[in-house]
Amino acid sequence: MNKHLLSIDDLSAGDIEQLFTTAAEMHDVQRREVKKLPALRGRTVINLFFEDSTRTRSSFEIAGKWLSADVINLSAKGSSASKGESLRDTVLTVTAMGVDGLVVRHGASGAAEQISRWIDVPVINAGDGTHEHPTQALLDSYTLTRKLGSLEGKHVAIVGDLTHSRVFRSNVKCLAKLGATVTVVAPPTLMPAGVGDWSKTAGFATSYDLDAVLPSADAVMMLRVQRERMSGGFFPTAREYTVGYGLTRDRLAVLKPGTPILHPGPMNRGLEISADAADALDSVVLDQVSAGVAVRMSVLYHLLAGEETK
């Protein structure tokens, strides 16, 4: 496995399977009364968050703590440029304290990759701008494999604000590595630039028509749509978005029975996902959250535990 987890590109299909096997063991730990494993005892992990996050940061924090690592949360909100300090200076300062791993969230695409070039310790990307969020994709696929078994040949629809979504960018890669067929659905204004060429080389499909895609879907992943996108002219009104691209009650009826519904959260109920869908029997939103801890434990374990402790 690569030293860092910056992008799904860092992982082979075999790596992903290995991560999932370990995650399943970690998942069992969550149900124990005493949850701590000694694997990362004596190691220090810093959650270096340049951007606000509650769920991802907590998930990594719990994952580290259950592996007995010392986990420090450092919020470095606001661009370092505005403080007169370069990103490199900030990162070198933090790592000079003596850390064994950095979990990095940054509002700028590529920040985790840049940081990995400046320091020696493993870097885990906890979301970089609109680029990638690899552990989110891993937990999504892990959740799906627990529901559907192998993803080989399964059809997954990813729906929503693709342009601004790091979840989409990691998922489209991760699902492809696991053999799934992916269709991404959005209005043209929320499709990433150049998606036509990209989808051809990467082997996923694109569609503007959610109703045409849903009947053949084996899983549906809804992405958050920020209301402020309306002011950017990406779509006219929330109502129009919901009619075109929301997972409404009517659309639920079109899905094959047992089709898992995913959402990375936080959900905009009534916009991209109706309450009926969010709370449906097939909604796996909370399974995703629980899987998130297990998958992040697995990632921390594989990247940070020395060979002697494995």
Added chain:
Amino acid sequence: MTASTLIKGATLPDGTTTDVLVQDGVIAELGAVKATADRTIDADGLRLLPGLVDLHTHLREPGREDAETVLTGSRAAAVGGFTAVLAMANTSPVTDTAEAAERVYDLGRAAGLVDVQPVGAVTKGLAGEELAELGLMARSRAKVRVFSDDGKCVHDPRVMRRALEYVKAFGGVVSQHSQDPSLAGPTACCHEGELSGQLGLPGWPGVAEEVIVARDVMLARHTGSRVHVAHVSTAGSVEVVRWAKAQGIAVTAEVTPHHLLLTTDLLTGYDPTFKVNPPLRPDEDVRALREALADGTIDAVATDHAPHARHDKEHAFVDAAFGMLGLETALPVITTVMVENGLLDWAGVARTMSVNPARIAGLDDVHGRPVAVGEPANLTLVDPAAKVVVDRAASVSLSRNNPWHDRKLTGRVVATLLRGTPTVLEGALA
């Protein structure tokens, strides 16, 4: 009286070979020179060009003397074979008054390595709202003729129209940084296309440049004035300029060496060394730019030399400073891209790197002159066959944001003469 120099056996842009005796700052004799001189340069196999002229540099002084000064930028220019450079106005304070322009001019004369010609801001503080004192800058000792808000686009069509009209009184030209700010805002940092989509970087679509170029050529036609398109980067802009020239509109255009060779795929690793404005474009654009420079649609090569302190490039990609070094590598890049590929001969290099830029800048009384008796001895001697691997540590610039590091290029500046005085000999500062 300055020391005399005899350049032996140089090949001129037209291919003829001659000795050149330089005395008292001018070319004193051509042909087989019998006289001796204080210094002799063996120019066997070397090309002698009129001194190179750069329409577009950032020398950072005043304001960011940690990144470059007029002196260190002049050194980089001389090493690159330049005898005149235009220093852009986006310093701190901005060059938007006669006093500010004269200060840059004087710093250039004090450095004495190239003629530093200040560019005046089009609008006060580059804010795009009110005209700067264009006339006072033109009347100043610096005799400003080129005006630009470079780094920012004069995007208000009313302001651009007035600027174009106003500079007619003193033969000025507006050099436009063409970037519609609502199509490509301040965070736009990657050519909008498949790669920006994959990398999740804010896109800078070619059309944001093209709509301004199209608007400006129509304004130039309407006002009967002259517009210069700075750092053209797309095939679409080239089409517009080609069309405008065919209509007889007074438009000129420049292209940077980096837009002629480097492509957007270099951004894959998010290395801010390759972050520049306008951004690196795909192959199709690069090919169109080369053809346009070869066929004269694009008049000039201009470096957009943009030094930055290391820490200003060590931010996350979208936060890092725009720009790259260019003065020292321009000639080798043009040799590699245009001459080696048969797109330009050496007369073409002289035209696009000296004659045309000197004419556009209004410096053609002294620069971009033919190699002829009585002409000012602003000269650049080039080894057209030398292979050079660029080493950023070897630069005489204060900055190291060098996108050419480790790249093998053909062509090397051997000597530069400013009014007869060598500023560079054997490839190093004299």
